[in-house]
Structures are given as C-alpha cells and as structure tokens.
Amino acid sequence: MDSLCPECKSQISPDFNFCPNCGKKFKDAYAPISISAQIVVYFVSLFVPPFGLWYIYKYLKNGGETQKKIGWAALILTVISIGLTVWSAEILISTVNQALMGLNY
Secondary structure, eight states: OOEEOTTTOOEEOTTOSBOTTTOOBOSOOOOOOSHHHHHHHHHHHHHSHHHHHHHHHHHHHHOOHHHHHHHHHHHHHHHHHHHHHHHHHHHHHHHHHHHHHHHHO
C-alpha cells in the first residue's frame, strides 16, 4: 500500500528511505546484513574492540531485528575482547613485576 511523502505529497512505497520526487529522507537506511559485512563487524569487534563500538551503535540504532542481533553479537564480542585484554595485561604486569622483584634479591 502506497503512502504520501510528508514534504511533497507524492505517492511513495512505504519501504522507501527517500522520496524519489523531492529527496526527503524518511528513515535511516538499514545496516548491511550480508555474510561478508557480518564477518567484518565480528572481526573488528573481536580484534580491535574500540572500533567495534561504531558498528555496535550503527547496527543497534539503525537496524531491524536482524541488524539488532548483529549489533548485540558485536557488543558481546567487544566485551569479551576487552575482558581478555585486561586479563592478559594483568598477567603480563604480574609476570614482569615478579621478574623485577627476583632481580632485586
């Protein structure tokens, strides 16, 4: 069922993001959900977590149900990655500290 553009009143399809007549933006475009796009999102979220925050925001804010699932998965991977980074940093600091204490005796 067609609807009307609030700007120019021309008939448009409800799934349009922009009015083809006047260019009025109706809604944010959905984030891509292809397998390759998901691989990039998950890779970035896991291996460079600060940059994964942008994908999390993009998929949770502008997406439908599938996009939100991708955003939540990216959030979980980012949290896991940050947790592993903190844990491994604590182990490294502890090891270096013990090595330095051993040198003092």
